[in-house]
Amino acid sequence: MAEGRPVLEVDVSLTQGDFTLEACFTAGQGVTALFGRSGAGKTTLVNLIAGLAWPRRGRIVLDGVPLLDTAAGVRVPPHRRRIGYVFQEARLFPHLTVRQNLLYGRLFAPRDAAREPLERIVDLLGIGALLDRRPRHLSGGERQRVAIGRALLSAPRLLLLDEPLASLDAARKAEILPYLERLRDELRLPMVQVSHQIEEVARLATTLVLLDAGRVAAAGPVTALMAQPDLFPLLGRFEAGTMLRAVVEGHDGDWGLTRLATAAGPLMVPRLEAAPGTRLRVRVRARDLILATAPPQGLSARNTLAGEVVAVGGESGEPGEDAGGVAGGDAAAGAIVDVALRAGGEPLLARVTRQAAAELGLAPGLPVWIIVKTVAVERRSIVPALPAELEC
């Protein structure tokens, strides 16, 4: 994350019915993901930031400007906050064309604000061919892109996204994510995004705020938090893993492989259509790593990284969780442990049986060889790099 003053400072308390929210965090440039179980308080928190709900006590500051300060009697109404809000459903005006829906957003842009031209937003979101259509003639993904465009045309200083991809199928989600990345990287617009999907968070977010029953269980850079075993129960166990920064080194055409350079060591992955020098991030799932305490020989796996154990985490394997996965299958409670690792300065995470951890004597500081099967690294796990200023 970029150094300097946070873009957003939040410190709020609210009670609604039996639920109490006590949340304190700061967010910098880039995308801040609010992640947590259903009912953890994500939408409530986003509504407080937008000014659609009011806390009993609190302070919310955007770009150094207080939007809410109950102690000082500051209460900026929602339409004067310069915050764009995109909901789960696009909520477009059905009787207006796409162009008219977009221009509606413009009505809320202050005269003195730096405004992105309509053409730039249309181009960034790839909606030029849709301008004369009405919403009922758009796909779900197109509708969401228009809703994002409408929010952007109000010249916001912050964009709130409350699960804007939730109602879309996997193909439509994959279609929209690159546009959200363009907003993050080209418009440099800070975003707060509610998400249930850890893959989505890993790909898009730079900061993670983990909510648990109305409280912030942890907040910080996504990569660091995703490698912390004690947080896995809140992250969704089965897909635990980390992101490795990588650069395409070259292709091995005869074998259909691509060579990546990472700080952790070289990595062979199934061939990518990316030129040498392209910067990427590779999501390596904890369940795809094998650990050895001696240099392995005669392996079919192509990748062996040298590293060391950082921590042997909480026991996992709660029956019933993540049905169909390791933890939800035959494993008895406590059969599996998560092992935090470091290789060449990069955090990695392995999920192994408690028996293996005991037999190998896994403990902090122990040197290990980390084996990554090439075929375990799927194409969808390889995503564009973050811009340098958003890297942690």
Ligand SMILES: Nc1ncnc2c1ncn2[C@@H]1O[C@H](COP(=O)(O)OP(=O)(O)OP(=O)(O)O)[C@@H](O)[C@H]1O
């Ligand atoms: N108007 C309300 N009155 C009373 N309780 C409410 C109200 N709105 C929400 N709640 C409760 O507040 C808690 C937090 O709700 P919230 O919608 O913020 O959770 P969430 O993390 O966004 O959940 P989800 O992922 O399911 O959308 C829940 O227990 C919910 O039942």
